[in-house]
Each structure stands twice: as C-alpha cells, then as structure tokens.
Amino acid sequence: MKILESLKESRSLLLLTHVRPDGDAIGSALALGRALTLMGKHVRLYNESPIPAIFRFLPGIEQIVSDPGNLSAYDTAVVLDCSDLSRVGSLADEVGRIPTLLNIDHHMTNTGFGCHRLVDSSASSTGELVYRLLTDLDADIDEGMAYAIYTAIFTDTGSFLFQNTTPEAYFICGRMVEMGVDSYKVAQTLFATYSLGRLKLLNMVLDTIEISGNGKLSVMYLTQEMLRETETSVDDINGLVNYAKHIEDVQVAVLIQESRPLSGDSPKPHYHVSLRSNGPVDVGTIAAAYGGGGHPGAAAFTSFTSLKDIKKEVLRISDAL
Known part of the structure; x- marks a missing residue:
C-alpha cells in the first residue's frame, strides 16, 4: 500500500x-x-x-x-x-x-x-x-x-x-x-454530562422547531444571542440536532446554527447547517448540493444567506421526501 x-x-x-x-x-x-x-x-x-x-x-x-x-x-x-x-x-x-x-x-x-x-x-x-x-x-x-x-x-x-x-x-x-x-x-x-446552561440552551432551541407540511422534516435554529443568554459555547451544541430527529415520522432533522464571522470577513454572519437522517434519505447528497458534505446519515453545509431564506430553502427539501 x-x-x-x-x-x-x-x-x-x-x-x-x-x-x-x-x-x-x-x-x-x-x-x-x-x-x-x-x-x-x-x-x-x-x-x-x-x-x-x-x-x-x-x-x-x-x-x-x-x-x-x-x-x-x-x-x-x-x-x-x-x-x-x-x-x-x-x-x-x-x-x-x-x-x-x-x-x-x-x-x-x-x-x-x-x-x-x-x-x-x-x-x-x-x-x-x-x-x-x-x-x-x-x-x-x-x-x-x-x-x-x-x-x-x-x-x-x-x-x-x-x-x-x-x-x-x-x-x-x-x-x-x-x-x-x-x-x-x-x-x-x-x-451524559450536561451543564445547566446547556439544558437552558436546549430548551430555547427546541422552542424553535418547525415541521414541514408533510411531517417528514424538522428544522430548528440557534443564534449567537442564545449562546450569550445561556452563557454557553459551541461545545454545548454537540448533539442538539438529534432531538429533532427523534420526532415521530420525521425523516430528516436540520439545525441551523448562526456562526461568528470567519477570520478576515465582514461582520456579516454565516450559518452552519447540520442535517441528520432518520431513515432512507441520504443527507450527504443533500449537503453536497449546497457545497457541503458528509455521510448518508449525517452531513452539513455552510450558507451565507439570511436565516429566513435558509429556513425556507431547507423546508423545500421536504417536498422530495
């Protein structure tokens, strides 16, 4: 070799x-x-x-x-x-x-x-x-x-x-x-070990959940303001998307996370979009279509559009499910 x-x-x-x-x-x-x-x-x-x-x-x-x-x-x-x-x-x-x-x-x-x-x-x-x-x-x-x-x-x-x-x-x-x-x-x-801040953050994020019209996709979001309010960090985000994946009938779960500006960039925020599959849907292929990548069961991509536009685009994915 x-x-x-x-x-x-x-x-x-x-x-x-x-x-x-x-x-x-x-x-x-x-x-x-x-x-x-x-x-x-x-x-x-x-x-x-x-x-x-x-x-x-x-x-x-x-x-x-x-x-x-x-x-x-x-x-x-x-x-x-x-x-x-x-x-x-x-x-x-x-x-x-x-x-x-x-x-x-x-x-x-x-x-x-x-x-x-x-x-x-x-x-x-x-x-x-x-x-x-x-x-x-x-x-x-x-x-x-x-x-x-x-x-x-x-x-x-x-x-x-x-x-x-x-x-x-x-x-x-x-x-x-x-x-x-x-x-x-x-x-x-x-x-299995969570800080109080992480639990408060989880509560906020779960409060943002939206389900697509056909019930097959769930989307939630997380902002920098939520992190500040709960005194948490990006370390506390790990695994949050999986909560939306466990909703009955949901095949794809999405977490849209507002990220800090990239080094050398303008103050305009960007978003890290995590996708998880709860069935036959290959989210790696979906992420690749947006310039990202990953596995059939877990993938991600980055977007520089607005939170509103990303949510609208993500919910459209459900039409093909």
Whole structure:
C-alpha cells in the first residue's frame, strides 16, 4: 500500500483535519500522530478551529495546535476525515503544495485529492481506517492511542446508534477497551454530562422547531444571542440536532446554527447547517448540493444567506421526501 510506504519514508509530517473538528477527526489525528512520533518522525498536529472542551479528557489533546509552523519544512501532509482538501480551512492551497499529500477518509463524497489515498466509505469512521493503518504499521497501541481510536469510532457512530455502526467498529472498540479504555468514562463525558446552561440552551432551541407540511422534516435554529443568554459555547451544541430527529415520522432533522464571522470577513454572519437522517434519505447528497458534505446519515453545509431564506430553502427539501 503506497500510503504505508509514504508514512514510513516521511520524516516531517503535518497532520490536519477539517475545521470545526468532531471526535472522529480529533481522535484519528491523535492516534496516528502518536504512532508516527513513536516511530521517530517529526510530527505536528494542526487544526484551524479551537478544539471543543469536551475532548480535553483525551491524552495528548494539547498536541493539536492552531499554528502549523513553516509549511515548507514538511515533506508530507496527512489530511484526515476530509472529503475535500478545502475542508482544512484557509491554508488548503498551501497545504496542497507540500510534496506528499495523503488523504485518509471515509466520506462517500471524497473527491480523491492527494498523491495517495486510503478512502473507504464502508468504514464507520476515519478512526477505523487509522486503526487499520496502525495494525499494518505494526504500531504498539498504547492507552492514549486507544482512547483516541475509541472516541473517534464512538462519536462518529453516535455511540453505536447510527446505521454506520459496523461489526468492525464493535470489534475495534472492544480491543481498545481491552487496552485500557474506560468506556463508561467516555460515554459519560461525551453524551451524559450536561451543564445547566446547556439544558437552558436546549430548551430555547427546541422552542424553535418547525415541521414541514408533510411531517417528514424538522428544522430548528440557534443564534449567537442564545449562546450569550445561556452563557454557553459551541461545545454545548454537540448533539442538539438529534432531538429533532427523534420526532415521530420525521425523516430528516436540520439545525441551523448562526456562526461568528470567519477570520478576515465582514461582520456579516454565516450559518452552519447540520442535517441528520432518520431513515432512507441520504443527507450527504443533500449537503453536497449546497457545497457541503458528509455521510448518508449525517452531513452539513455552510450558507451565507439570511436565516429566513435558509429556513425556507431547507423546508423545500421536504417536498422530495
């Protein structure tokens, strides 16, 4: 496998994932980064966005930095959990000029960028692919790497509730528990511990729910003012869209989140639109039509139109359901 050869031959590597990183992106980067470091490589883990506080329990999380350093110093860039190189953020073009560009991903919408690729849309997560790589590299998986891999798979399968939960995902997570992962600790930290502010925010967001005329799509929204009023942060948004997904007869749930202006942009707000499928609808294809991407069961895109217009456009999606 050429990607294995590249990893073995590389001396200085930049590992990076998509903006607004989730557990799969973060866990995959931490696990692979640790393994490559133990192989004697110079490794830097980079992400343009702040790392959500909920993942602070992961060993080595402080290794992910917001400064990539001198990009000309790297012979290899490893892009994890990104369907397209642009997903890494503002440095995409510069990263693309690093001599060897490796693409490790499980999104069906992956564009096939990079010199060498490990792309498998049948995998539950990028974390599952990283585990395969570590096995092929004969890496000794320590407890920190085990926590990273377990978290990657656990989060991207929605704590094993989503349709992408494969037998391989269960097998790998079982192995990680054998290596020291406290599965109860991970579950409690990520899905079962809420601040009072998060509960107040949930109440506000649920109050915005609208259902399409045919009852097959639900949409709700979240504003920066709601975050200020409840003294919460983007860390508290994780998983909120799933509440709308569990409404009877709903096939697609949508959360429209007002985001802060992008660096260097005008004060005009933009919106992160999260989609979740509760049935046969492929929301990854829907998101791709709006310049985003994701999986059949979970996807997202960004919009720079008004909240009113986005809601109107999203509700129109229900006509095809």
